Amino acid sequence: MSNLIENLTLGSFYDAVKLDHIILKLTVYQRLFINDSNTQLSTHTTCRLGQWYLSNETKIFYKNQRSFQQIAAPHMDFHEQAHKALQAGQVQDWSNALQALSNMENSSMSVNRLLGEVTKS
Template sequence: MSQQVTSIGDVSKHVSRTFTATANSSFIETVKLDHVVWKTKVYHTIWSEGSESDAQLADDTSCRLGRWYHEGLGYQRYRHLNSYARLEEPHAAVHRHGFKAIECHRNGNGAQAINHLEQMEKASERVVAILSDLETEIERDGLA
């Protein structure tokens, strides 16, 4: 009977770790998608000549990833990880360049707007890569 209880406990721990790993992976994929949606809103704001308000675009601390990073589970569980530390600057840059692109476009400076969009995209590529690295680091270190 004791062996059965131990086996059930082991299976239960395994299932719990699997659920946690799946939740972490799902969250990271969700914020990658959110990231794409946010950039799409920047482009839409520019293409529609500003009919969408900047206020509808979250900044880097109030978007889902920003809240997770600065005060949520990311901060609580993963702030000691290398990938986590590398995420803040490019994530802020995505938002900064997105807002600057809109501002430049509204001020009639199309060349600067394009430059900021390009910088936004470069920072975005870094964010997505770092999120993938973070997911790997979480799994590798058994932090899921």
């Protein structure tokens, strides 16, 4: 019974994290579209996934899972590319903004895949 509850909780968390990242991506696209000067975004350590990933309890529980070990790099890149896209947009460097958006999307897919593997383990 506790395993079922744990799996349901982790699944709900996974869905919440996916929504958080979708909202962050939409924020980036919206700010670029309206040429908003606000470049503030959450970082890979301040978002819900980052806080979960960095917690001692999580590390103890998942440290031996390969997928968990691999999440940090694409997750950090996701946030870095989002920031780069906004910064490029500020100076109307659309080529670099588009490249950063593409990289952000690729990193997002990697994070989703890896987190999905963690939740299935």
